[in-house]
Amino acid sequence: MKIQAAVTRAQGEAFSIEEVTLSGPKANEVLVKIVATGVCHTDAVGRDLGVSPYPIVLGHEGAGVVEKVGENVTSLQPGDHVVMSFAHCGQCENCLTGHPTVCSAFNELNFGGRMDDHTCRLHQGDTDLHTFFGQSSFGTHIVAHERNVVKVDKDVDLALLGPLGCGIQTGAGTVLNSIRPAFGTSIAVYGCGAVGLSAIMAAKIAGCQQIFAVDVHDNRLELALELGATHAFNGKNVDVVKEIREASGGGTHYAVESTGVPPVVRQSLHALRPLGKVAIVGVTPEMNIDVHNDLMAEGKGMIGVIEGDSVPRVFIPKLVEFHKAGKFPFDRLVKFYDFEDINQAFEDSANGTTVKPILRLA
Known part of the structure; x- marks a missing residue:
């Protein structure tokens, strides 16, 4: 045809x-x-x-x-x-x-x-x-x-x-299917595009107590706050790691990194508390990290997540139901x-x- x-x-x-x-x-x-x-x-x-x-x-x-x-x-x-x-x-x-x-x-x-x-x-x-x-x-x-x-x-x-x-199931699925934050924990989301904002909405569904949004566009940070973020930081204006560690009492339990920008990836690691975990979903170029100080010495975890670790025929209808209920x-x-x-x-x-x-x- x-x-x-x-x-x-x-x-x-x-x-x-x-x-x-x-x-x-x-x-x-x-x-x-x-x-x-x-x-x-x-x-x-x-x-x-x-x-x-x-x-x-x-x-x-x-x-x-x-x-x-x-x-x-x-x-x-x-x-x-x-x-x-x-x-x-x-x-x-x-x-x-x-x-x-x-x-x-x-x-x-x-x-x-x-x-x-x-x-x-x-x-x-x-x-x-x-x-x-x-x-x-x-x-x-x-x-x-x-x-x-x-x-x-x-x-x-x-x-x-x-x-x-793709994009929305990637953000939401990374939170709900992969890192699965415990109720009342804290999470930081780096990058407030479609993937990051979907992660923020999912973190609210999961019952995270503190949800930190990080971006360089104020309009996206404003939207993040409307969709469930409890804190919003413009990376051009503040020391993101310092602000998050202070507000969270030592760092977040979890993070989602969607920018693929190496300095931001490092921020996502540095702003974790001991035993914290960051999920990398952005397309990131080759970069260097200090494995001992950034990961091993504080028992932190860093994982890659593709498509939100979703089974689409199961997960997408769930997102539709959350949307119909006004939660997504x-x-x-x-x-x-x-x-x-x-x-x-x-x-x-x-x-x-x-x-x-x-x-x-x-």
Whole structure:
């Protein structure tokens, strides 16, 4: 079938919306009409850093309606409202033990440019267009394996739900699935973008007594306070480590680091109390830490977390229920853009104008 999709032809080039051909779903796959899709920093990485082959159709936070199912599909049917998340094999030890975010084939399936049968579903003439995260949601329709398609409640605005597939589940899941803060403990969240603000909302749900928000944009810090943070510090204006250690009585029990900025990563370690734990979710370049003084000498822990250590088909419906109950107002983070304004949406995301852009396709 002919669809419209935003094609990325070379590293760093702007998106171009063009007509492309989408092959129908094979066994265990579904065809989904995309209603809306989130814009994520990982899409910018795919456009600018060459982590996947070109030409490619990016996008990995799609939400839409199932139009057709392939053979052997049992969990979905036409008309279902769905959110797409990351691809995983469903067969390796990590998938089978509830950790598909560290699937042994994660990089191949999400960044390798092809479906799990090593073919492409998108084409332009004789040219294959590569797939991103097993979905390529920057298109009016997508084909995805039923494993990474999550059925959601029809009572909620479907256009809002796409970011649950990656950025928002990353922040919330890091708190609720991975570090699991004990009731009444303290946590610091470094970076108040979509991931960090989702972590703050999750920390409030978990019952953290002190929730510290750290950023360099006052407007995001104000929003963090409205969403559950108890303290907010602008890293350009104050000594973050000093302020947090004083306010928390010696450092926080937990931290979530979403910036990927090496000096901020060090702050997240230095502002922990003994036995504290920091979860690293930002894409961080090579950096040096003092293992003895920053970690071992005070029994601190530092872990990496991908996609919030979530099982999407279990976790995303839970987030929807929290949202319906008014406990997870992630709609406060988003701004909608028309599909043809995709390049503006990416620019606004990069400069901080918009926390979480969502593209409307239908």
